[in-house]
Amino acid sequence: MILKMAAVRRMMKLYGLGFHAIRQQTSLRASRVPQQRAFHVNGAQRQQPFDSSVEKPQFPGASAEFVDQLEFIKPNVISGIPIYRVMDRQGQIIRPTEDPQLSKDTVLNFYQKMTLLNTMDRILYESQRQGRISFYMTNYGEEGTHIGSAAALNPNDLVFGQYREAGVLMFRGFPLDLFMAQCYANADDLGKGRQMPVHYGSRDLNFVTISSPLATQLPQAAGAAYALKRENSNRAVICYFGEGAASEGDAHAGFNFAATLECPLIFFCRNNGYAISTPTNEQYRGDGIAARGPGYGMMSIRVDGNDVFAVYNATKEARRRAVAENQPFLIEAMTYRIGHHSTSDDSSAYRSVDEVNYWDKQDHPISRLRHYMTAHGWWGEDEERAWRKQSRKLVMEAFERAERRLKPHPDLMFTDVYEEMNPGLQKQKESMWRHIQQYKEHYPLDLYDK
């Protein structure tokens, strides 16, 4: 046993030397290569060089001093990372130097996109209550995070989302007809009617198709950002997720990969206080999500998610630096989920109506921006009334068109599993049609494209 231990120790020593030699060689090589913008090695530079002559810690795993007193590091959760804010609840700019000075048209566009999303939410939510679509998830209270961040991006920046980011698509000009087509799964749906409602995607608008499994998009966003970095195309990736999804292992993977592989990526966390019924104190014990960023070596900030300008400013600066420096940024937008989690959830079972009302009536991203516009003389009661009427009309028209449209051809159940259709699948398709020909009265064929 002792012998074995000795052998193992000796072996480990040999390995250590080997690895050390490799590391030294790499660092030498790195120092000779002229620094390229795209592939500078932040991490390696931060790591201290090995030098046995100095009386300092030489551990390769961290760069730190010795201390001679026992002391555990305390998490700071009482006084957490502060929440960046540009305007107060009455729409007043707090510090003029932080005012993004957006033009009237830009601000009106923000407001109209937020309210149009809100109108669409109300109509589709009701349509689900009436059984006209199978499922829906509203964006109440989080409209500001979508529009503020989307506006700060370039249109060709790639978006990975969770499912509560329809405002990003809205901002990029995704037509109401296509939102509806997806929810109705009709023949116009770009996704060919295969996914549940609100699982939108658009190639033209660089919005990667939503999927239900939470947080899977985080490491994917890192990979996509890495590919864009190599293309040297001056594009960034933004990846949205909720504070609940941040508990998944994939979130850890995504953060760590993005940092070590130096990806031009913005992680955008919507911390709305709940993951379905689970409040944040059952989700984590640290200082929210933003506090995790520095642990991964990631630049991080927390913003008021009901302040569209604060979201805009933070995203704009993160985007600029992410692309210039090839490093990830983490933005945690503090919000409140005003609506139910989804149409399959009644949130009054786990939270008070008073709490919801506070956020709906007294601190809402839409009302705050409206205060700002009113103060500038850009918006009044008349404009509000006219826009409400017009937006409702736009949504209702699209809604009715979507409802009338047939469902996609049943053959589309079998395509796109692979790029090509393999013989086994071809056979299954033929077998389905043989069956349906014989039993057609038992299938809703008249609702589908022919």
Place this chain on the structure above:
Amino acid sequence: MAAAAARLLLRSVSSKDPVTNIHASLHNSFGVTLLKLFPSCTFKPKTQKRHAAHFTFHPDPVPTKYGSTMKMNLFQSVTSALDNTLSSDPTAVIFGEDVAFGGVFRCTVGLRDKYGKDRVFNTPLCEQGIVGFGIGAAVGGATAIAEIQFADYIFPAFDQIVNEAAKYRYRSGNLYDCGNLTIRAPWGCVGHGSLYHSQSPEAFFAHCPGIKVVVPRGPIQAKGLLLSCIADRNPCIFFEPKILYRAAVEQVPTEPYLIPLSQAEVLQEGSDLTVVAWGTQVHVMREVAAMAQEKLGVSCEVIDLQTILPWDIETVCKSVVKTGRLLISHEAPVTGGFAAEISSTVQEECFLNLEAPITRVCGYDTPFPHIFEPFYIPDKWKCFDAVKRMINY
């Protein structure tokens, strides 16, 4: 966890080749010296010597249609395929745990020096991250070649493979896909790999529409099939039988070439019985066929399935229609193994031609054991006995 375990295994695998791994040979000679110094620790060859390999590698004939060839073992032919890909496709990147210095099985040796550290790089030790990152890179326009250090450690990435990679194209209506993703992983038993360095998880993936699963039997197939996986517009999992990394040597073309996916290969024609296998087990079955011929006068048709999903139903059924008997063998446990799928399909398609029950000789329904490996694997004697019973049925 994977990395440390890998290094342990690497040492034993590479100890057969002292030139390429100085560390291993140093360690070995040191260990031997220690043992000699200690008087009570004498060699007992009969009990101490490791059990002989359970198969004999049968090299394929030298391929003539793809230009010049070079003697390569399986890990070198994988490197050659990766080299060809990196040189012809500027978007191609290779990543995983410890791939930068050449990989724990030497499959990526020299590639980082040749193509740069932005194209061949280490990732943090996190399998779900590796596959998620690979999917994203493919979506972002890169040819992504991810390595999972052992097939045994692919399960943390199961969600990314099954729910994401496999369904990307379908769920987006073909707006997005990750067809440019290939996942490579060492696979199969290795003599002493125990529970977590021996698994053959192909059947877990065979139940998942949207991915392709491929296993080669030797260096020539490894290169041609891997290049096909990389070129294929669907996410592929490529399992490399790690016991063959050094053991299998043949003449492999140096230029790129493709061996089609979803096509089984009939390695030996026969008339009495069809045997189907993949990976290392193909070599076991070739030996079984020779034994059956010699001892029983039975003519076996040997088929290498090569692609598990989507598999080549036609070639297998055509053979069974001719022979009337089917034996399927794989290292993975029998219950829910891929042999069950082949068996029930052939039974459906060839019912009138079958003259004996389809037989499966597989691993037992236990975890893969350490010291009991010789009793666990479906070796040539278990397969030979099955042939005998089927012929006498």
